Amino acid sequence: MRLSASLAAARTPTRSLRAVPVGVQVAFALALSAQLLWYALSPAPGSERRALPPAPPVSLLRLAAFGEPAALARAGTLWLQYFDQQPGDSVPWRELDYGRLRAWLERWLTLAPASEYPLALAVRLYGQVSDPDRQRIMLDFVHDAFLERPGTRWRWLAEGTLLAKHRLKDLDLALRYARDLADRTEGMDVPYWARDLQILLLEDMGEYEAARILIGGLLASGEIEDPGEVRFLEQRLEALSRGKERGDNAPRP
Amino acid sequence: MKLPETPPLVATIARFTLRQARQSRLLVLAGILLVLAFVLTGLAGAVALTEHAAIQAVLLAAGLRVGAVGLIALFAVSACLREQDDRTLDLVLALDAPRSHYVFGKLAAFALIAVALAIACALPLLIWSPPMAVAGWALSLACEAWLVATLGLLLAFTFRQPVTALAALVAFYLLARGLDALLLLARDPVFVHDGPFRAFIESGIALIAWVMPGLHRFTDAAWLGMGGFDPALLLPVLGQTAVYGALLAAAAAFDLYRREF
Numbered sequence: 001m002r003l004s005a006s007l008a009a010a011r012t013p014t015r016s017l018r019a020v021p022v023g024v025q026v027a028f029a030l031a032l033s034a035q036l037l038w039y040a041l042s043p044a045p046g047s048e049r050r051a052l053p054p055a056p057p058v059s060l061l062r063l064a065a066f067g068e069p070a071a072l073a074r075a076g077t078l079w080l081q082y083f084d085q086q087p088g089d090s091v092p093w094r095e096l097d098y099g100r101l102r103a104w105l106e107r108w109l110t111l112a113p114a115s116e117y118p119l120a121l122a123v124r125l126y127g128q129v130s131d132p133d134r135q136r137i138m139l140d141f142v143h144d145a146f147l148e149r150p151g152t153r154w155r156w157l158a159e160g161t162l163l164a165k166h167r168l169k170d171l172d173l174a175l176r177y178a179r180d181l182a183d184r185t186e187g188m189d190v191p192y193w194a195r196d197l198q199i200l201l202l203e204d205m206g207e208y209e210a211a212r213i214l215i216g217g218l219l220a221s222g223e224i225e226d227p228g229e230v231r232f233l234e235q236r237l238e239a240l241s242r243g244k245e246r247g248d249n250a251p252r253p
Numbered sequence: 254m255k256l257p258e259t260p261p262l263v264a265t266i267a268r269f270t271l272r273q274a275r276q277s278r279l280l281v282l283a284g285i286l287l288v289l290a291f292v293l294t295g296l297a298g299a300v301a302l303t304e305h306a307a308i309q310a311v312l313l314a315a316g317l318r319v320g321a322v323g324l325i326a327l328f329a330v331s332a333c334l335r336e337q338d339d340r341t342l343d344l345v346l347a348l349d350a351p352r353s354h355y356v357f358g359k360l361a362a363f364a365l366i367a368v369a370l371a372i373a374c375a376l377p378l379l380i381w382s383p384p385m386a387v388a389g390w391a392l393s394l395a396c397e398a399w400l401v402a403t404l405g406l407l408l409a410f411t412f413r414q415p416v417t418a419l420a421a422l423v424a425f426y427l428l429a430r431g432l433d434a435l436l437l438l439a440r441d442p443v444f445v446h447d448g449p450f451r452a453f454i455e456s457g458i459a460l461i462a463w464v465m466p467g468l469h470r471f472t473d474a475a476w477l478g479m480g481g482f483d484p485a486l487l488l489p490v491l492g493q494t495a496v497y498g499a500l501l502a503a504a505a506a507f508d509l510y511r512r513e514f
Binding site: 030071 | 314
């Protein structure tokens with residue numbers, strides 16, 4: 001049997017177009033026109049140690065998300081957080097490429113702008129590295145993210161400010177952040193202790209004192225509802241208080 | 254004013270389809286899906302440092318969305334094909350009623366099944382998210398599931414083979430959900446290649462987008478997270494469901510009238 005004959009035999013028998021009632025034909029034409037009109041009116045629309053791979057463009061990640069950018073961002077943030085715990089090995093933060101790390105954090109924050117998780121990782125995890133250059137990269141990321149949404153991200157810059165002063169020992173940078181924090185949140189619902197950080201810096205209080213004020217303020221404000229985060233901050237506060245009693249240097253988080 | 258009565262054949266077909274759903278243990282499968290998704294997202298929540306509630310709600314919602322859509326797609330295609338194979342459809346079409354009544358009956362039953370699935374998926378999300386956001390998410394999921402089931406009906410008549418029909422449905426669904434990202438990629442590519450191929454891809458994607466439903470605006474798990482939910486987000490969902498549902502229904506009726514059984 002020739003190919004054309006085989007294809008003809010396999011084809012489902014159909015009736016002529018005249019078998020379709022006029023009403024159905026009109027309904028189909030109208031529905032198709034409505035879809036085209038709808039689209040036209042719709043708004044237009046992101047054991048060898050493995051190194052951290054370069055972050056792909058936001059548009060590619062949006063494609064991979066299949067319409068769930070927030071879900072992909074959450075899963076991606078967790079992946080990034082546990083990247084240094086590779087199977088059979090643990091990559092020290094000092095060996096991570098912080099340029100790439102920042103790019104990944106930026107991607108996840110872009111995909112889920114309401115999430116503060118990437119900022120928490122930058123300040124409380126990767127910002128704790130004992131390398132000034134890497135710390136600056138994380139602080140710069142937090143500062144840039146704050147400038148985009150000062151009303152919701154102020155507390156991360158507040159923590160970043162203390163990090164710059166006490167761990168990085170860069171008073172100028174800390175003051176710049178504290179001033180931005182005060183200037184960019186004017187008229188917003190931000191507590192006084194955060195806006196007054198620049199005063200604390202200028203008075204050059206002790207490292208533990210400032211950290212304890214910040215954490216105590218965060219806990220007292222009642223803004224943090226997540227029990228895990230509250231527990232984490234309470235442990236930090238307790239460690240700082242113990243350090244103050246002993247009079248030694250800042251305890252490692 | 255008296256409302257027009259539902260033709261008896263439409264109601265009969267709807268009831269028969271609902272019975273098929275019950276016999277195929279669709280809700281039992283949905284229950285298994287819920288348990289599996291619950292366990293997996295619980296694990297993700299346990300390893301998170303903060304935002305536990307948001308992480309669990311968003312991941313669970315994304316998993317349930319895919320699961321619910323997959324279940325209703327499998328059911329719609331298999332139910333329609335079984336009626337063709339066991340000649341039940343021949344009996345229905347031999348009755349003194351327009352063929353469009355068969356399509357309406359199916360769509361009515363699919364709508365009820367979609368709502369039931371959406372409610373079942375939404376209930377566990379109430380643990381972590383506000384009721385208003387969960388209700389909006391569930392309504393959007395019902396719309397999405399109904400559109401997918403309607404597409405399954407059309408493809409079952411077009412291809413008359415389960416594998417082909419389901420493969421076409423999966424490809425269509427993935428394309429519809431990733432359409433905005435594809436459009437962005439075409440407009441702002443990762444690797445810029447100037448040439449006729451790029452223009453062809455760009456115009457091809459732009460043309461396809463005109464006849465695809467904008468599922469990327471549907472059932473966004475971010476509505477359940479910390480960003481909050483704006484009810485206005487449901488307007489494009491409901492509008493697109495009405496417009497594209499009408500198009501799929503008309504296409505299914507058109508195809509059914511042309512078929513020789």
